[in-house]
Amino acid sequence: MEPGQEQFLKAYDEHADALFRYCFFKVSNRETAKDLFQETFAKTWAYLQKGGQIDNMKSFLYRTLGNLVIDEYRKKKNVSLDALAETGFDYGTDPSASIANQIDGAAALKLLDRIPDDYRDVLFMRYVQELSIKEIAEITDVSENTISVRIHRGLEKVKKIFSDESQV
Amino acid sequence: MNKDFETIIQEAQKVTLTTAERDSMRLRLSELANIPNVISSPYQRHIMGNSGTVRTLFGQLAIFKQKKYMPAFLMILAMLAGGTTAAAKGAIPGDLLYPVKIHATEEVQSWFSVGDKSTALTAVEHAQNRLAEAEQLAADGKLTTDTAVSLEQKFSTHADEVQQKVATLQADGKYSDAADVSSDFETILGSHQAIIAGLAAQTSARDSQQLKTIARTVDANLSVTANTRESAEGHTASSTKDIAAKADEARLNASTSIRDLKNYIYDNRDRFSTTTLVQANARVELASSTYAAAQVKFEAQAWGEAYSLFRKAYRTADETRIMLVADAALRIDGGSYHTATSSEHSATSTDDSWDDDEATSSAHSASTSIEAQVRVESRAQTGDTRSLKTETQNHTWFKIGNFEF
Numbered sequence: 001m002e003p004g005q006e007q008f009l010k011a012y013d014e015h016a017d018a019l020f021r022y023c024f025f026k027v028s029n030r031e032t033a034k035d036l037f038q039e040t041f042a043k044t045w046a047y048l049q050k051g052g053q054i055d056n057m058k059s060f061l062y063r064t065l066g067n068l069v070i071d072e073y074r075k076k077k078n079v080s081l082d083a084l085a086e087t088g089f090d091y092g093t094d095p096s097a098s099i100a101n102q103i104d105g106a107a108a109l110k111l112l113d114r115i116p117d118d119y120r121d122v123l124f125m126r127y128v129q130e131l132s133i134k135e136i137a138e139i140t141d142v143s144e145n146t147i148s149v150r151i152h153r154g155l156e157k158v159k160k161i162f163s164d165e166s167q168v
Numbered sequence: 169m170n171k172d173f174e175t176i177i178q179e180a181q182k183v184t185l186t187t188a189e190r191d192s193m194r195l196r197l198s199e200l201a202n203i204p205n206v207i208s209s210p211y212q213r214h215i216m217g218n219s220g221t222v223r224t225l226f227g228q229l230a231i232f233k234q235k236k237y238m239p240a241f242l243m244i245l246a247m248l249a250g251g252t253t254a255a256a257k258g259a260i261p262g263d264l265l266y267p268v269k270i271h272a273t274e275e276v277q278s279w280f281s282v283g284d285k286s287t288a289l290t291a292v293e294h295a296q297n298r299l300a301e302a303e304q305l306a307a308d309g310k311l312t313t314d315t316a317v318s319l320e321q322k323f324s325t326h327a328d329e330v331q332q333k334v335a336t337l338q339a340d341g342k343y344s345d346a347a348d349v350s351s352d353f354e355t356i357l358g359s360h361q362a363i364i365a366g367l368a369a370q371t372s373a374r375d376s377q378q379l380k381t382i383a384r385t386v387d388a389n390l391s392v393t394a395n396t397r398e399s400a401e402g403h404t405a406s407s408t409k410d411i412a413a414k415a416d417e418a419r420l421n422a423s424t425s426i427r428d429l430k431n432y433i434y435d436n437r438d439r440f441s442t443t444t445l446v447q448a449n450a451r452v453e454l455a456s457s458t459y460a461a462a463q464v465k466f467e468a469q470a471w472g473e474a475y476s477l478f479r480k481a482y483r484t485a486d487e488t489r490i491m492l493v494a495d496a497a498l499r500i501d502g503g504s505y506h507t508a509t510s511s512e513h514s515a516t517s518t519d520d521s522w523d524d525d526e527a528t529s530s531a532h533s534a535s536t537s538i539e540a541q542v543r544v545e546s547r548a549q550t551g552d553t554r555s556l557k558t559e560t561q562n563h564t565w566f567k568i569g570n571f572e573f
Contacts, residue, residue, distance in 0.1 A: 009194070009197070012193075016194075017184040017190070020182070021182075021184060050493075071423075105179050107179075108175075108177075108179035127177045158173045
């Protein structure tokens, strides 16, 4: 196997689950997430085939996926919590029950929608994807300092949102 | 950290592909990636992979889903060829594997093309292959008369097939499909018209003369295709019920193409001369301003006009990328923008008196004014009537990512 092929498949093995999870977080639909996920790797392979150099594969994949997600947003609406309720999940109907008893992974991702836009992405990347501040900065093209501030403020918001809920 | 938030994080981390999904996709991707990358020249690799690259990759995925009957001998040939087929992808006339490319690769592609649109797009790809082969040979100083004539004839055959399929699509009322194919073909012809002109200016007299043979056919087809595309787009705009959706789709495609072009320029900036970069960015600006004009129409719900303008922006960006690939790979000094005008295409002169001096003169004078030319037009599209003198007095910066001119 040639080095480019090896690099490519290694990237898939290392980052497939994380990328898919990020994609699902963004588009809230499993089939759409799979399509975009697959297209991300196809575009990456096409780029390598054309002689493109990729210094940081993880950042490249995230940025490529991010662009595809933006394109998808323009085409389709996200699944709303209302639509999620139609599938049988209805967070909040029993305030006394803990979140742990109510949710699964997909619903957990949807719950993160309650966090304001400015903070949601960075919190997801930091805590769900376990990316470093430096990696998040590189992917989002924002300074590390800004990322740190957003995480800090985001956590403050999270405390308020979810502690308010638990006190209902 | 808040306990509920921690729970959410833990649950969210459990979202993954299933084992079957992961393995299935890995298999598909590894089958694509397993095509050996033994390409005879970077230009062949770029051009062969350029026309709808992702489409090509998914076209191969589609192979596993299609159930069209295929002559047994072709199927066996494809299976046995395997890596040889892939290695032949970049072969040019004179190479040992060139017959494999034509008969095993391209004929197999044709067999797997189902429907008029798919067949037409395959023919577009093959037509581009012939042009790329001629350009590579000319760049290497190896374009003989016989080879040029042969490539020109094969190109004509593919081009005729494209035109016939487009006519069929239009006759069937499939104007949107006809517009798509025509637009793709026009993009390819337009960019290669410019590439050939650029090469002719710097290759030997013999190769330049051979390129003239091919250039005439490209010009003729470009003129026909541009007209067809305009007609098909017009029909689409006026007769398609979901023209708003079509305009939105065109908007998306244009946006993606311009973004991809900017990324391509930025990622490969070290490979281009300053002249090429300036010209490329002028075309980025042109594509962007066309896009902006389209956006105005879109917001005013003038769907038909928006549709056409977005597609124009898309073509400008795509052509530019093809030309940049050629510039880098074939080392065309000063960029291939000599005859690529900012307005839609018109055939260049097919006068037999076209000679090296004329090509060189045309190339050089055009390259010095291209930036001014596209600035004037891009401003005109947005209603800006400031004179060029004012424009050039105020230094204009282009910014692509972190790279400024």
